Amino acid sequence: MAETAFFFTEQHPSNLASGLQSLRQSKDLCDAVVVVVDGHRFHAHRNVLASISGYFRTMFLGEFAERRQTEITLHDVDAASVTTLIDYAYTGKAQCAVDDIERLYACAHLLQFDAVITECSIWLRSHVDLSNCLHLGMFTDRCSDSVLMRVSDRIAAVNIVIPANL
Structure with a gap:
C-alpha cells in the first residue's frame, strides 16, 4: 500500500x-x-x-x-x-x-x-417586550416562527388585561 x-x-x-x-x-x-x-x-x-x-x-x-x-x-x-x-x-x-x-x-x-432566519429570530426573541409583543406576534405569523410567536403571546397574556365587560 x-x-x-x-x-x-x-x-x-x-x-x-x-x-x-x-x-x-x-x-x-x-x-x-x-x-x-x-x-x-x-x-x-x-x-x-x-x-x-x-x-x-x-x-x-x-x-x-x-x-x-x-x-x-x-x-x-x-x-x-x-x-x-x-x-x-x-x-x-x-x-x-x-x-x-x-x-x-x-x-x-x-x-x-436559514442561518439568518435563525439569528434574526433569536435577536427578536431577546427583545420582545410589552411595547412590541402584539406587533411581533402578528409579524411572526407571516414568517411562521412559532417560537417567537409563543414568546410574544406569553408576554401579551401576562401583561395585557382585557376588561371583563368587553
Whole structure:
C-alpha cells in the first residue's frame, strides 16, 4: 500500500470566502445578476447563492426558467436586505440596523437563508417586550416562527388585561 500525505490549512475556508467575495466585487466569473424591482443589481455566483439559500438552490437546480436566465428579478424584497443577504452568502456575516431586522428577517424567510432566519429570530426573541409583543406576534405569523410567536403571546397574556365587560 502506498504511503499518502495529507495537507490541511485552517485558513482555507477563510481564503476561499475572501477569494469568492473578491471575484464578486470585481464582477469576475459571476454568472447571475439578482435584480430587485427598484432597480438595484447584484452580481453573484449561482453556486454561492445556491449553497446558502434554499430559494436559489431550488431556482437554479429545478425546472424553472430562471435556471437558464442570467438575470433573476426578485419581488417583495428591499435592496438593503438583499445586499445584507448576498454579503452574508459570501462572508458569513450579516449586519443591519436594529430598525431593519424585521425587514431582513422577512427577506431571509422569503429567500430561505436559514442561518439568518435563525439569528434574526433569536435577536427578536431577546427583545420582545410589552411595547412590541402584539406587533411581533402578528409579524411572526407571516414568517411562521412559532417560537417567537409563543414568546410574544406569553408576554401579551401576562401583561395585557382585557376588561371583563368587553
